[in-house]
Each structure stands twice: as structure tokens, then as C-alpha cells.
Amino acid sequence: MLIGIDVGGTYTDGVVFDRGEVIATTKVPTDDKDIKASVLQVLDRLLEQHPADDISRIVLSTTVVTNLLATGSWERTAVVLIPGYGLPADAYGISEDTFFLKGGIDFRGRELEPLDQAELEQTGRQIRSAGIKRVAVAAKFSNRNDSLETKAAAYIKDNFPEMEVFLGSKISGKLNFPRRAVTTYYTALTSREWNSFVDAIEEALAERGLQGEVHILKADGGTLLLDASRSLPCETVFSGPAASTMGALAISSDKSNAVVLDIGGTTTDIALIIDGSPLYASKGASINHRYTHINAFAVRSIALGGDSSLTASPGRVEVESFRRGVAACFGGGAATVTDAFNCKFNLNIGDPRLSAGALRELAGQAGMEPEELEAAVVDTVIGRLRDSIQNMFKEWENEPAYKVWEVIHKRKFTLDKIIGIGAASRAIVPELARVMKIEPYIHRYADVANALGAAVARPTLSVSLHVDTQTRQYNLDPGGVKGSLDNAGKFQMEDARQMARRYLEKIGAERGMKSYVEESGFFMEEQFNMIRGWDSSGKLFDVGIQVAPGFIEEFKGVKA
Amino acid sequence: MKPSGILFFPAFDWAITPTHPEREERLLYTRDQIFEEGIMDLPQVKEYQPGLAAPKDIARVHFCVPDIPAQITEAHLVSAGSALVLADAFMQGEIKNGFAIIRPPGHHSMSVSHGNRGFCNINNEAIMIEYLRRKYGARRVAIVDTDVHHGDGTQEIYYNDPDVLFISFHQDGRTLYPGSGFMEELGGPLAHGTTINLPLAPRTTDTGILYALDTLIMPLLEEFKPDLIINSAGQDNHYSDPLADMRFSAQGYAQLNARLSPDIAVLEGGYSVETALPYVNMALIMAMAGIDFSNLREPDYVPERMKESAGNLEYIKKMVKQQLAAFRQREEVIARNRKTDQHFHSRHKQIFYDTDYIHEEQSVKLRLCPDCAGFRLIESTAQHRNGQYYRVYCISIPINACPACQAEARSYYGDLSGNSRYDFIYLQDRIDDEYRSIDTGKDLEKVL
Numbered sequence A: 001m002l003i004g005i006d007v008g009g010t011y012t013d014g015v016v017f018d019r020g021e022v023i024a025t026t027k028v029p030t031d032d033k034d035i036k037a038s039v040l041q042v043l044d045r046l047l048e049q050h051p052a053d054d055i056s057r058i059v060l061s062t063t064v065v066t067n068l069l070a071t072g073s074w075e076r077t078a079v080v081l082i083p084g085y086g087l088p089a090d091a092y093g094i095s096e097d098t099f100f101l102k103g104g105i106d107f108r109g110r111e112l113e114p115l116d117q118a119e120l121e122q123t124g125r126q127i128r129s130a131g132i133k134r135v136a137v138a139a140k141f142s143n144r145n146d147s148l149e150t151k152a153a154a155y156i157k158d159n160f161p162e163m164e165v166f167l168g169s170k171i172s173g174k175l176n177f178p179r180r181a182v183t184t185y186y187t188a189l190t191s192r193e194w195n196s197f198v199d200a201i202e203e204a205l206a207e208r209g210l211q212g213e214v215h216i217l218k219a220d221g222g223t224l225l226l227d228a229s230r231s232l233p234c235e236t237v238f239s240g241p242a243a244s245t246m247g248a249l250a251i252s253s254d255k256s257n258a259v260v261l262d263i264g265g266t267t268t269d270i271a272l273i274i275d276g277s278p279l280y281a282s283k284g285a286s287i288n289h290r291y292t293h294i295n296a297f298a299v300r301s302i303a304l305g306g307d308s309s310l311t312a313s314p315g316r317v318e319v320e321s322f323r324r325g326v327a328a329c330f331g332g333g334a335a336t337v338t339d340a341f342n343c344k345f346n347l348n349i350g351d352p353r354l355s356a357g358a359l360r361e362l363a364g365q366a367g368m369e370p371e372e373l374e375a376a377v378v379d380t381v382i383g384r385l386r387d388s389i390q391n392m393f394k395e396w397e398n399e400p401a402y403k404v405w406e407v408i409h410k411r412k413f414t415l416d417k418i419i420g421i422g423a424a425s426r427a428i429v430p431e432l433a434r435v436m437k438i439e440p441y442i443h444r445y446a447d448v449a450n451a452l453g454a455a456v457a458r459p460t461l462s463v464s465l466h467v468d469t470q471t472r473q474y475n476l477d478p479g480g481v482k483g484s485l486d487n488a489g490k491f492q493m494e495d496a497r498q499m500a501r502r503y504l505e506k507i508g509a510e511r512g513m514k515s516y517v518e519e520s521g522f523f524m525e526e527q528f529n530m531i532r533g534w535d536s537s538g539k540l541f542d543v544g545i546q547v548a549p550g551f552i553e554e555f556k557g558v559k560a
Numbered sequence B: 001m002k003p004s005g006i007l008f009f010p011a012f013d014w015a016i017t018p019t020h021p022e023r024e025e026r027l028l029y030t031r032d033q034i035f036e037e038g039i040m041d042l043p044q045v046k047e048y049q050p051g052l053a054a055p056k057d058i059a060r061v062h063f064c065v066p067d068i069p070a071q072i073t074e075a076h077l078v079s080a081g082s083a084l085v086l087a088d089a090f091m092q093g094e095i096k097n098g099f100a101i102i103r104p105p106g107h108h109s110m111s112v113s114h115g116n117r118g119f120c121n122i123n124n125e126a127i128m129i130e131y132l133r134r135k136y137g138a139r140r141v142a143i144v145d146t147d148v149h150h151g152d153g154t155q156e157i158y159y160n161d162p163d164v165l166f167i168s169f170h171q172d173g174r175t176l177y178p179g180s181g182f183m184e185e186l187g188g189p190l191a192h193g194t195t196i197n198l199p200l201a202p203r204t205t206d207t208g209i210l211y212a213l214d215t216l217i218m219p220l221l222e223e224f225k226p227d228l229i230i231n232s233a234g235q236d237n238h239y240s241d242p243l244a245d246m247r248f249s250a251q252g253y254a255q256l257n258a259r260l261s262p263d264i265a266v267l268e269g270g271y272s273v274e275t276a277l278p279y280v281n282m283a284l285i286m287a288m289a290g291i292d293f294s295n296l297r298e299p300d301y302v303p304e305r306m307k308e309s310a311g312n313l314e315y316i317k318k319m320v321k322q323q324l325a326a327f328r329q330r331e332e333v334i335a336r337n338r339k340t341d342q343h344f345h346s347r348h349k350q351i352f353y354d355t356d357y358i359h360e361e362q363s364v365k366l367r368l369c370p371d372c373a374g375f376r377l378i379e380s381t382a383q384h385r386n387g388q389y390y391r392v393y394c395i396s397i398p399i400n401a402c403p404a405c406q407a408e409a410r411s412y413y414g415d416l417s418g419n420s421r422y423d424f425i426y427l428q429d430r431i432d433d434e435y436r437s438i439d440t441g442k443d444l445e446k447v448l
């Protein structure tokens, strides 16, 4: 049996899934101040019906890191940047405690300028006198050569032992220094808090006698063993939309082009599925208006949901971005979006007479007929959702391309269906689909698809290798592993592929996902000949291999 | 404030030959640098997706012999099309300016294209300009060619167009390909003075080039009042370029673009793939986006080594004075040239295609019209690399031609249609946006 728990903004949901069926569900209000308590409350309710011995795997999708980053209630943290030449210092206003060090690395990983020891000492003293104990260090091109970061970190650790230091090269090997610096900073901000959450969960699970694997759902729709997540707290952001997207894939399971609409109380998350694969944010997850190197689904969140409140003024009705409570049909008193759809389309949700009553009252305030008001609300809601979906497509179609082949074979896209997730989707999605002339898809598990998606998601892992046969250096991501080649003269693409694959197998084993390594595939293979004069002086290889998001082996779909 | 539009199309799967300067690797380190800097994430910058040029966009500028598919690859359609994407974004007010970091380049391509010249098959800037004139009615355009090589293709295309000011500074043609771009090349008889060349001595530095910018190029633009300023932005003036011998730096490029403030810049040459291009492309993006570029420089840059000699500065001053005068006399000269009873002005030309080893013979007739800048009739012969020999006849009607010229030019097309003396006869009518060709051997006409 599998357990999936999804911590949402309003509710925390949990499911027990076994042999194609959801056999138990539960739901509690989320306590933002104590996420652990909400998780354990759901877990305990599920365990009341199903003994711990039967649970082989638990996956948690949590908002611990997301909330910490959103509220800004973190410990003061320094950012030490080694940017070299290029953009001006004011391009990097990451933290109020940002320090700059001399030193430079170029795109080939060559050191252009060393660190300035005196400046490093002085920076350390400044950080200490500010009372700061967490330090993120990031150098431009540290993904090609981490030596400056490593030296700076070693010096800080030796001379300022009270400080905890985080290195950019350990966080991401992708190009984009500002995103690497921001991600390292966010890691420093959340690391200790995330680790104490992990400690508490591990302890609670042990108390309950749970022996199965425990995973965390990541922003990329894959899972990570709870223990392995300790060094990568930021990977857990936006796991809610990841859960609903994986849930949508789990209940629809085909290769179509679809839009996933997870309609909650006051927000709707929109994600795209293209040829059966979820679409990723091309610039990485954006957290607090800053791009990061966190691989996340491209999700657009809009402040509109089933509980969104309605406000009337003479001649018009507004759909608000907040909620006053549940829909009138569920005894909430005031009219909501759900009530308007309930009446207009005779959906028989809850007590439709309560919907009608609340809407009549509102129509009175607006000086409109109730039918007129319902139609206005429906038009507004459908219009906003449709525009958001269309804008997402436009953005996706406008993604840059860097090869002739990619431009010539420009992606063409027709939408096959809208997959509704979340309770309110039953009310809204059919009408949206009718207006957009596509098929609606609302599964019987739509209400619990998030937790279900978490329960059955498999681990993911992406490994990238950069090889320079002239400098004989290679760099591996994740982990910032580097080394030198002993067969640089003969090194070919096949060698690069094998090397990347070996590293994937090694980390895969460490992360307890050996069985999925077989299903890995190369997502990037680039080779450039370096010509100096008219002769070849070496080759550059970039190879990427991944275990893409998918489902665990025992998941064979849901029963219809 | 609107962002600057950047379109980065490195064509990582296109090369002339594996070891050619125009190879896959050319913009690789530029990619690494601009991606690592994260400059595309800044609000001052908006990245655009490449587009595809249509055959008609090419026919508006070129007579491709025998036809368009024979002269281009898909890469050329993307490169030219990408310039059009930025041009649209600019004209539709989405961006304050745009920089197309694209390859293959184009500024050595002339009206008639028999093959690859100076790494170019079709002229990206001219295709963009004619597209802008057609679609948005832009009329007066200035092109500043900042590539180290003379932009002879662009010059030839606009040599007889008084509404296009073409300014090129470059390493002196006596010391560098393509061996043209001298002071006296000032434009055709009815477009005199709107072609301005500044052949610079080898090893000219930032100081010399920026002096020419401030004292010649900026005043010319001021007086010409173009609707659009295009930078034909080569990066081979850089001190580390392997194909040329100048002393321009990334700071120099940044200063130049900040002061020139082009509406659209289109990458041309530049072959110092590691030492110059990553930094020069950053310099251009930063300058165009209004980002402080004082912290940008090449790792090996030593300003002391780049001092301008007093003698060279004196030499540039003299040229600047002469070219300013030539520009300011243009109307007089044109008026004088118009007073003729000759119907046509004729010239014979030989054009060499260095990349493809093609020798083209051309005879060009320009209609000396009293009311407009005339139209061109070009007879061209060349043996292509595949051994095929072509004799073609090209009729080119510019967008600003008078109705009489248009009618006369079109009548030649009608008269010649059955003439088997030519393998192909082409009509380029930019007024009606109609492009015809007749394959006389097959008696087959195509219309775009």
C-alpha cells in the first residue's frame, strides 16, 4: 500500500492507494505554522484504517520551504559573490548582506584572476561582526571550475567556524550564475529549518512503526528519499503543482496534449502536458520574483478558485481574489464562484437552493436579474482561465531555439483535453471545455488527484556532464564533481555517454533508485570541435541523462 | 522603459566546412558567457525566438541564380528570418531596440547571388530593410557597417538608393578582403553621397574609431535624419580577431553602440571565438539595454597596448573632413548628374566569390530618370562550382521608383521573356511586391 500526502494552502490531503484503487482518503485544514502537525494528523487518520506494516512507501508534498521563502522569516544570511568581469555589481541585489570578492573563472574553467586573501579575511570579519552565521558562496563559471568557491569556503570554515557555508557548485552545474547564486542563497536560508522538519518526520514515523520508504515530492514531479533531501531543500518548492500534474497524468495516462487545471479554494494552478510529458519552466522555478536553478513544471497560478468571493455593486459583479468561506451550497452563507456555476448549469452541488438564495441576494444588490449575474460571473471566470491558458501556450511557442533543426521543425500543438483536478473543477471545467471546444476530463479521483499523484510518482534524477578534451577537465552535475581525463586524446561522444551514465548509476544507488536507472534516457548530447588555426585542438562535450518523471513500477494505472 | 530585444541564434548545427571560421563553434563561448551572466533574465532584456524568412523576403533583395533554393540552406532562412522577428518587435513597439546575434552572416552578399561570398549567401540587413519598407512604410534608413571588412554587398544593393545612407568603416581594402570600400566610392550618379566609406589603417584603436563615430558618423546621421538606424554589427575589428588586424576592444564596441544607439543591430563577422566574441556580444547587449558596462572587459585586455598614434589620428581627421564634404555636396552632384541626355548609365563589373571561387561578369545599366533614382538592368554571367554556366538578366525596380520607371522596367521583362540568350530572366518589382522569374530553357515562369 502506498500513502501520498499533499500539503496545500488550505487543506492537507492524504490517500492510501492500493492495486489501482484509492482505498482511503482524508483531509484536514493546513496549519501553516505547524506543517508537521498537519502531515501527522493526516497520516494518523490514514493509519487508523490501515496498519503501518502494510505501508510500503510514503510520499510527502510539503510547503515547508515554500512558506519559509514566501514569508521572509529567515535567519540573516550572507551572500559572497565572485563575479569577475561582466555585469555591474548592482545586477546582483540578492541579499542585503551581499559581499563581492575579486577572482575570475572563464567559460573553459580557466582561472583568470585569483582570490585576494586580504579581501577574503576582511569579508569574513565583516560577516562575523554582523552576527551572520550562514554564508552562500557563488562564483561565475564555478560549474566549470569550483576552485575559487572551494578556497573561499575553506578559508571561512577554518577561520570562522561558527559559520555554515553553502557552495554554488554543489547546488547546480547549469550555466546561469545569478540563478545559481540565488538558489545557493535560498538553500542557505532554508537548510537548517528543512533538516529539523526531516528530523521530526523521521522520528514521528519511527514512533508509528513505519518501515517503508519515505520520499519527498520535488518541483520536477519526481521524488527524493527524505534523507537525500537534506542537502537540497529548495528542490521541494512548488511540490503542490507537481503533485497535481503527476496526479493528472496518473488518472489520464495517455500521450495526449492536455492542460491541467487544479482548481482549489482561491487559486487555480495551470500546467501543460505535451505528448504525455509535463512542460517545464524554461528558466527554472521563479521564487520571490527571482529565477532559480530548481527544475519545476511550468505552472501558472491565478487567484481564482471555487470559493472565490463575489461582490456586487450597482450594475456589476466582481470575482474577488479572496474567499470568505466555503460556497453557499455547502453552508457558507455568501455566494461564490461555485454557486454561480451550480445555478447556471443545474449542477446539483451541495444544496442548490442555498446557492440560488445567496445569488438572489447578490443580484438584488447589483440591480440585476439572478440569471444575468450568474452569466456575468461565469463569463469572467471562463474568460480569465481561457486567457491564462492561451498565454501559457503563446509563451511555450515563443521559447527560444538554438539549432536550425529546432526552428524548421517548429512544434505544433493542438490541445486534446482539459484535465480537471480539485473539487471545484467539476463545476467549472465542463463549461470551459465547451467554450474552448475541447474535451473535458474529470476522473472520479479528481478531488484527491494531488495526493494520489504524490503517492505514485517515481524518483527522478538528472545528470549532466561537461567535458573539455583540451584542458582534460570534466565537470559533473549534481554535486559539483570534477576530475581530469586520462584518455582525452581519444575521448568520443560514446565515452561521454558512458561516463554520464556511470555517474547516474552511482548517485541512483546512493538515492535508493537503482531500479529506475534502467529507464534513464539522454536528453542532451552536444559535441563541438575546437578549431584553432585550421586544426582541431580538442572537443567539447555536453551530455545529459535523466530518469524523467513517471510512476513507480507497481503503479499500473487507476481502475476506471 | 521597454526592454531590448535579443535574438540569439547560434546555428549550432550549421557550418560552411568543419574547420571554417563560420563553423558550429563560433558562438559557443558567447552562449556560455551570456547564459552564465544571466543577462537574458534581466528585465531590461527580452529574448526572442528565431523565425523563418519567406522566399519572397529574399526575392525582394536578391536575384538568386538559378533560384532561391540553390543559394541557401535552411540556416540562411532562419538567420534572415530572425532579423525580421526583431524588426517586427521593434516596429510594433515591443522593444526599444534589438540585437540579432545570428549566423550565417550576410553583408558581403550583393543583388545577384551566384554563391557564397565572404561567408555570405544572402544579405540579412537588406532583407530586413526591404521587409520594413514594404510592411511598415519605413523609407529612409541608415546602415552603419561596423564590421572590419567593407560591407560591399550592402553597398552594392543600396549604391543607387538615395534614401539609404550606407556608412562603412573598415580596415583599408588594400590590406584586407574584399579589397573595396575606398573614399571615392560615394554612390551611383543619382544617389551620390549616401554611400560613405572610411578605410582605416590597420591597428586603429578605440580612440580612432570612436573619433570617426563622433565626428563623421553621428553628424551624418543627424543630417540625414533616417527613420531607422541599423548597425551591421561585425565584431572582427577586435584586437584578437584572426582574420584582420585592428585594435578595437569590447569597451570600444560598448561605447560605439551606446553612442550610435542603433534601432536594430545584426551580427556580421567576428572570428575570435574565445577571446573576443563572448565579451563583445556582452558589450553590445549591455550597451543597447542601457546596462552599465564599466565592469566589462576581456581577460587579456591591456589598455596601455592600445594607444592611438598621433599620425593615424591625423589621417582619420583628414578622411572625416573629406567625407563630410562629400556628403554635404551630394545634392549638387546628383543635380549635375541628372543633366544628361543619356538614357542609361552603364558599367561593367567583375565580382569574385572567394568562398566558392566564382568569377562573375556583370554589366549594369542604371536608368538616369529625371524624376526618381531610376531602376537597374543587370546582365550577369558566371560559372558555378558545379560546372554549370549561367547567363541571366535581372530587372530591379526599387520601392521609390517613379511610375514611368516602373512601367519601362516591366516592359523589358515582357520583351525579353522569350529570349533564349539568357538562361533566366528575373523581375524584381518592389513597388508591386512582385517577383518573377523565367527559366527560358523550360519556358517556365515562377511568380512570388
Ligand SMILES: [Zn+2]
Residues within 6 Å of the ligand: B147, B148, B149, B234, B236, B268, B269, B270
Ligand atoms: Zn567581417
Ligand SMILES: [Zn+2]
Residues within 6 Å of the ligand: B369, B370, B371, B372, B373, B374, B401, B402, B403, B404, B405, B406
Ligand atoms: Zn523614374
